[in-house]
Amino acid sequence: xxxxxxxxxxxxxxxxxxxxxxxxxxxxxxxxxxxxxxxxxxxxxxxxxxxxxxxxxxxxxxxxxxxxxxxxxxxxxxxxxxxxxxxxxxxxxxxxxxxxxxxxxxxxx
Amino acid sequence: xxxxxxxxxxxxxxxxxxxxxxxxxxxxxxxxxxxxxxxxxxxxxxxxxxxxxxxxxxxxxxxxxxxxxxxxxxxxxxxxxxxxxxxxxxxxxxxxxxxxxxxxxxxxxxxxxxxxxxxxx
Numbered sequence: 635x636x637x638x639x640x641x642x643x644x645x646x647x648x649x650x651x652x653x654x655x656x657x658x659x660x661x662x663x664x665x666x667x668x669x670x671x672x673x674x675x676x677x678x679x680x681x682x683x684x685x686x687x688x689x690x691x692x693x694x695x696x697x698x699x700x701x702x703x704x705x706x707x708x709x710x711x712x713x714x715x716x717x718x719x720x721x722x723x724x725x726x727x728x729x730x731x732x733x734x735x736x737x738x739x740x741x742x743x
Numbered sequence: 744x745x746x747x748x749x750x751x752x753x754x755x756x757x758x759x760x761x762x763x764x765x766x767x768x769x770x771x772x773x774x775x776x777x778x779x780x781x782x783x784x785x786x787x788x789x790x791x792x793x794x795x796x797x798x799x800x801x802x803x804x805x806x807x808x809x810x811x812x813x814x815x816x817x818x819x820x821x822x823x824x825x826x827x828x829x830x831x832x833x834x835x836x837x838x839x840x841x842x843x844x845x846x847x848x849x850x851x852x853x854x855x856x857x858x859x860x861x862x863x864x
Contacts, residue, residue, distance in 0.1 A: 667849035671789075678838055678854035679789065684847040722789060726849030730802050732779070732791035 636660055636725050638735035646743040653710040655738045657723030662703045667726035670699055670708045673737075674719045682721075683708065710740075718742050745769040747839050747855035755833075755862050761826040765839030765855060766819070772797055773817040777842035779851060780813065780824045782835040790835075794842065795822055829862045836860075 637660040647653055657668070665686035671679040681690040683699035686706055696711045710717055723735040751763040765778070772778060779794040793803045793813040801813055807826070815822040826833065836859050840851035 666846070669847075669850035678856055679851075680854070681843070681847075681850050681852045684843060684850040684852075688846055690847070690850075690852060724789075724850065730794070731804060732781075732794075732849075732851070734789040734791070736788045 635731065636663055636727055636733055638723050638725055638733055640721075640723055640735035640738045642738060643736075644739045644741055646741050647713055648743045649713050649715055651713050651743075653708075653713055653717070653740055655708040655710075655721055655740075657701075657706040657708070657735050659704045659706070659725060663725050663727075665702045665706070668699075668701070668706050669724045669726075670697075671722045671724065672717075672719050673722065679722065713740070745841065745853050747841065747853060749837060749839050749855045749858035751837065751858040751860055753859065753861065755829045755860060756864050757830055757862055759829050761824075761829050761833070761860060763824045763826075763837055763839075763858060763860075764821055765823070766821045767841075768820070771817070772815060772820055772822065776844065778815070778822045779840050779842060781838045781840055781851065781854075782833075783838070783857070784832075784835040792826075792837075793824060831862050834860065834862045 639658045641656045668686040670683040673679045687699045720737045720739045746768045780792040795813045810827040812825045836857040838857045839855045841853040843852040
């Protein structure tokens with residue numbers, strides 16, 4: 635089973651700043667099956683990125699995903715006030731199984 | 744616009760069976776897609792539980808396989824989850840979600856708002 639480890643646990647940034655979130659897989663995975671979600675307090679997760687780098691419908695261009703193999707990154711180029719939230723990476727495995735990372739919280743500095 | 748709405752008992756006693764339902768609107772589940780259940784304990788991360796294909800194919804997270812059952816009722820356009828032998832560690836927000844298609848097939852692209860389940864005597 636693939637284990638996803640996200641870092642850092644909490645990222646303290648100011649609005650207008652750039653956020654770089656990491657997701658590391660315990661073994662090489664297909665980038666086609668790596669996704670990112672945003673979750674705000676009291677809300678369900680929202681799909682941001684699928685297939686490692688494709689933005690979901692309606693997701694602003696300031697969100698971008700990259701990576702391959704075991705290392706994946708979610709970048710928010712210019713943080714807006716509404717971007718302060720928890721972000722999860724997720725992998726779809728062949729069993730099939732869906733595995734989530736433990737999350738990175740982006741907090742206002 | 745596809746929407747998912749979970750419903751459940753809110754409070755379950757230890758050792759009892761949990762029954763949850765997800766009503767889908769805006770799309771007939773018999774027409775396609777996979778549908779799944781994911782949970783989130785308070786203050787913690789997300790955990791996939793089960794998935795049902797529109798054809799009826801089912802898969803479970805091995806961690807839950809011995810005590811969960813997912814099913815679908817196309818006449819009511821809903822799918823359900825039953826989880827037996829509930830304990831305090833099963834206290835969580837339970838989400839239903841739709842699995843994406845095509846390039847998004849590895850992700851859940853539409854989620855319900857979640858239903859909180861507390862296990863307590």
